[in-house]
Amino acid sequence: MRIVIVGAGQAAASMAARLRATGHEGPLTVIGREPAAPYQRPPLSKDYLMGRMGLDRLTLRAPDWWRDQSIALHLSETALSIDPDARILTTDRGTHPYDALALTTGAAPRRLAAAMGGDLPGTHVIRTLADVDALAPDMREGHRLIVIGGGYIGLEAAAVARKLGLEVTLVEAAPRILGRVAPPQTAELIRALHLAQGVTLLEGRGISQITGTDRADGVALSDGTHLPADLVIMGIGVLPETALAATAGLALDNGIATDGQGRTSDPAIWAAGDCASIPYQGGRLRLESVGGAIDMADCVADNMLGAGRDHVPKAWFWSDQFDAKLQIAGLSTGHDQVVTRPGPEGHGDHAGSVWCFRQGRLIAVDALNDARAYMIGKRLIEAGRSPDPALIPTIPDLKTLLS
Template sequence: MRIVIVGAGQAAASMAARLRASGHDGPLTLIGAEPVAPYQRPPLSKGYLLGEMGVDRLLLRGEGWWAEQRIELRLAERALRIDPAARVLVTDRGHHPYDALALTLGARPRRLPVAMGGELPGTHVIRSLADIDVLAPELRAGRRLAVIGGGYVGLEAAAVARKLGLEVTLIEAAPRILGRVACAETAALVRDLHSAHGTTILEGIAISAIAGTERATGIQLTDGRHIPAEIVIQGIGVLPETDLAATAGLALDNGIAADGFGRTSDPAIWAAGDCASIPHQGGRLRLESVGGAIDMAEAVADNILGASRPWQPKPWFWSDQFDTKLQIAGLGTGHDRIVQRGAAPSASVWYFRQNRLIAVDALNDPRAYMIGKRLIEAGRSPDPDAVAATPDLKALL
């Protein structure tokens, strides 16, 4: 069986490794548009941007591993279209017949429209190694940075910039930072952390444009204020990469629509990672996380080989900001009660829905994270009052 994987990120590398480990002995090709072998993305906005990690530490596999595993790694090659009838992937460098095709295309960062200055020199996004290689030399002490968007990527970039000595203003159009991904209690802890380190955070105010003609000079707010800045980072989320799937006629729904096994509307084509969504609790779930990419890719690899193993998401995430590690287990969407234990610098926030534990945010509290994660994955829910009152969280197990 000829298997072709398109996309060269975490999901692709995990899938290729699982296929070989599970006994697939046939041709296996991995095709990526970037000129770099599969690498970790989370450190890009943390250690790599700060200059504490080199490219060699980002790589998911050593240089010789791909050849040892007889995986044909084709880099700097862009997929153009799929011919589902002929089962052929067409790239800018040739044709690749397949028996099974896996789309692990990831996501691309959103940008503001050109009319709003979204493409001006001096504006940046954070998604790829190339993005950081362009941004990092600009982050020099004393310069002014404006970050658009108060999600995790924007906050991580703001933290790095403050550590490097820049003046940082972060602007969030929603009423508060982390509005889409965390409760108000967690957002307050993170806001206080940034304020203590000198970041200016503006919430509940939209921007009308990135100012400048030849180059970005700041941010124009809708209330008339101007925020001067030599550098602008757009941290306004990502869009799943679906163009290749769309031109092939595959079903789309919050990304490339896959079933619970990772199979798309074409039985020979599979999807995993940030680009893919699966049925979940009456809707569709698309996880933008390393853990989700690894777990789904391994399940899809098994299913390509005939396992018929549905993927059961077990969401977990993390974010490093200043001297704080935020670890998250579960999905807090739809919570109706919050229990907070402790205060900065070490605290945990527990999410409940109808008295069922659904998520935990832990700031510098790895014990709370591990216990919460074990409870969620086991489907066990301690009483919310017990979470608040017990001196030793281990008793909840």
């Protein structure tokens, strides 16, 4: 069986390794449009940007590994279209016949429209190695940075910039940071952390224009305020990469729609990672996380070889900001009760955990500088167990919740 994987990120690398480890001996090809071999993305906006991690440590597999595994790795090659009837993938370099095709095309960062200055020099997004290499020269001490967007990418960029000595203002159009992805209690912990480190947070303030002629020189807010800047980072979310899937006429629904096993509307085509949306609790879910990409890629690899098992998403995330670590287990969407617990001593006000319930069931735990709360919450969620919310703030030892 000829298997072709399009996209050369974390999901692709995991899928290729799993296929070989579980017995696929046929032709296996991985096609990526970036010039670099599959690498880790999370450190890009942190250790790599700060110069503490080189490309050699970002790379997921050594060059020899691809050769030893007899995997054809095609870099700097762009997939253009799929002919599902002939089962042929066409790229800018030729054609690739397949018996099974996996789409791990990921997601692309959103930019403000060109009419709003989103393509001016000095404006940046953070997603790829090339994005961060372009950004790094502008991240100089004393420069004025405006970050647009108060999600995790924007907040992480703001934290790194402050550590590098930039003056940072973060602008969020919604009433608060992390409005789509975290409860207000978690947002308050992160807000306090950033304010303590000198980040200026402007919430509930829309953007009307990135200003400048030959280069971005500031941001005009919707209330008429103008904020001068030397560079602008847009952290306003991502969109799943579905253009290639559309050429095959695949069903799309907030990404490439798959069944529970990762199969698309074409039985010979599969999808995994940030580009894929899967059935979940009567609706559809698209997880933007490294853990989610790996888990789904492994499941799809197994199913391509006939395992026939449904993918059970395990939602867990993390975000490093300044010297703090936020760890998240579960999905807080739809919570109707929140309880908080102080964190361990030694972190001042920048520690604690936020426990989210829906109809009495524990669905998520956000833990800032509190690894113990995260691990216990994660185990409870995975086991389908829900403690009495009233116990969480004051119980002496969280571990007793597991007994």
